Amino acid sequence: MIARSGTADHAGRPRILQAGKAYAPHIGGIEPIIRGVAAGRHARDDRVSDAPVIHEVVNTRDRHRLPMREDALTRPVSPYGVSKLAGEQLCYLYHVNYGLPTVSLRYFTVYGPRQRPDMGFHKFLSAAVRDEPVTIYGDGEQTRDFTFVDDVVHANIAAAAQGVPGRVYNIGGGSRVSINEVLDMIGRVSCRRLRVTVDSDQKGDMRHTYADTSRARADLGFVPSVGLEDGLAAQFRWLSSSSLLR
Numbered sequence: 001m002i003a004r005s006g007t008a009d010h011a012g013r014p015r016i017l018q019a020g021k022a023y024a025p026h027i028g029g030i031e032p033i034i035r036g037v038a039a040g041r042h043a044r045d046d047r048v049s050d051a052p053v054i055h056e057v058v059n060t061r062d063r064h065r066l067p068m069r070e071d072a073l074t075r076p077v078s079p080y081g082v083s084k085l086a087g088e089q090l091c092y093l094y095h096v097n098y099g100l101p102t103v104s105l106r107y108f109t110v111y112g113p114r115q116r117p118d119m120g121f122h123k124f125l126s127a128a129v130r131d132e133p134v135t136i137y138g139d140g141e142q143t144r145d146f147t148f149v150d151d152v153v154h155a156n157i158a159a160a161a162q163g164v165p166g167r168v169y170n171i172g173g174g175s176r177v178s179i180n181e182v183l184d185m186i187g188r189v190s191c192r193r194l195r196v197t198v199d200s201d202q203k204g205d206m207r208h209t210y211a212d213t214s215r216a217r218a219d220l221g222f223v224p225s226v227g228l229e230d231g232l233a234a235q236f237r238w239l240s241s242s243s244l245l246r
Contacts, residue, residue: 172211
């Protein structure tokens with residue numbers, strides 16, 4: 001678990017002044033793996049998918065251009081985006097210099113059953129089960145492209161089997177939804193009204209994200225199949241029946 005309780009934003013990322021050591025594994029962890037694969041590859045056609053390089057890699061100039069494309073100039077404004085972009089570039093470095101057929105996937109806000117306890121949806125749904133207040137950052141009108149974990153699994157399998165070496169693919173859920181709308185959905189799936197407290201915006205947090213997945217659709221056959229409210233209901237059922245809240 002990278003983000004620690006008390007230091008993360010509502011997406012589960014450490015706050016910008018507390019992020020130093022938390023993101024070191026994103027850079028230092030991926031390089032030995034890729035190097036090891038390159039050294040022992042022989043005739044194998046291994047594809048190494050980078051950990052999620054999500055929306056923070058988008059250039060400041062392009063951040064209001066939606067949906068977000070893979071070829072937008074990258075200039076991250078958060079430690080999370082910097083560390084993930086570094087991992088992605090390491091994959092590309094080994095592809096160009098050593099012929100390693102790497103494929104990088106940019107996940108957009110993954111959620112679903114077994115989500116880490118420090119992540120936003122887990123916190124929101126746990127609060128619904130326990131009838132506790134939740135905290136959001138800003139006015140709640142920021143939007144995200146939320147992606148259900150089953151769709152991410154299908155994308156990973158497809159990328160390993162048929163991804164084009166050296167390419168980057170956006171993997172998103174197919175819709176933009178605000179945090180306030182998410183809270184309304186959680187209220188419906190849990191049959192409870194959440195009590196919400198508001199904190200200040202987080203530095204480096206993007207206002208809107210929305211993935212252009214046309215490249216993944218063309219190369220991988222990727223089409224998200226789980227809508228957000230259905231996915232939230234699945235996560236709520238899992239959380240309600242798990243031992244985590246007992």
